[in-house]
Amino acid sequence: MRGLAQYLMDEYRVSKARACKVVQAHRSGMYYNAKYRADEFLRKRMREIADVRVRYGFWRIFILLRREGFKDNHKRVYRLYKLEQLNLRSKRPRRSKAGAHRMDRIDIDRPNRCWSMDFVADQLFNNVRFRVLTVIDNFTRKCLSIFVGQSIKGEQVANVMESIKCQRQALPERIQVDNGSEFISKVLDKWAYENRVILDYSRPEKPMDNPFIESFNGAFRDE
Numbered sequence: 001m002r003g004l005a006q007y008l009m010d011e012y013r014v015s016k017a018r019a020c021k022v023v024q025a026h027r028s029g030m031y032y033n034a035k036y037r038a039d040e041f042l043r044k045r046m047r048e049i050a051d052v053r054v055r056y057g058f059w060r061i062f063i064l065l066r067r068e069g070f071k072d073n074h075k076r077v078y079r080l081y082k083l084e085q086l087n088l089r090s091k092r093p094r095r096s097k098a099g100a101h102r103m104d105r106i107d108i109d110r111p112n113r114c115w116s117m118d119f120v121a122d123q124l125f126n127n128v129r130f131r132v133l134t135v136i137d138n139f140t141r142k143c144l145s146i147f148v149g150q151s152i153k154g155e156q157v158a159n160v161m162e163s164i165k166c167q168r169q170a171l172p173e174r175i176q177v178d179n180g181s182e183f184i185s186k187v188l189d190k191w192a193y194e195n196r197v198i199l200d201y202s203r204p205e206k207p208m209d210n211p212f213i214e215s216f217n218g219a220f221r222d223e
Contacts, residue, residue: 002029042072043080050086052201055184058087067193106174114138114200115172116213119152119180120221133160134220138176138212144168146220154185161191174198176210 008019020027045068049061056064058081062074070077081087108114117135124130133147133156147160165171175192177183179201192199202209 005030039080039083042070042077043084045070046077046081046086047084050084050089053184055179060186060189061086108139111137111139112170112172114174114176115144116176116210116216117157117183118178118210118213118217119182120217122221132220133157134213134217135160135164136213136216137172141212141216143216152182154182154187157182157185158188158191161188165195171195171197174200176200176202176213178202178210 002025004023005016005019005025008014008022009016014022016030017027020030042065045065046061049064050056053060053064058078061081062077065072065077106114115135115137117133120132120134122130122132128150130148130150131152133145133149133152134143135145136143144164145160147156149156161175175197177199182188183199183201189199191197207214
């Protein structure tokens, strides 16, 4: 409509108000100038998030972008999401492949710098299975919590972390976890964001990415 109104103004020398009235367009549209924004940085950041959070779909990636300060609306982000073909990727990569990139390691030089948590599964004499969530401080190697349940969900993991926070009056800078459904849950992700804790995900089938909790759980199982 704007182009047609401009054509009438140029060819027939009519006023802007007259041209807009003829084409039934609002006059404010003649004053709007779209601001071009480069897509490269946003697309690169989306790809980086998708490589690390291998099981995250569009809306989870969109939420992370908003947290990082991107103001783009969901329609523009989804258009770029499809251009990057992220909607076609497998969100559950084969176990024989490493589907995520490892974050840069940090120096663990003090308590509460980095924690680790994982599950141990076993069964009772009557074949009733149970799981144990263990949490340790990677610097002190101290066990911060042992939570037992038959079925432990993401909400319960977040509650355990909140309990540790209240008891110790401290939180780590990051927590090393695997890509289990409990650790990628929206509830735990929200808790980590609100408490400014980074969830550092290990690569699938790469237990050496989280050696502290693997060592602890091995000794814990033996005992």
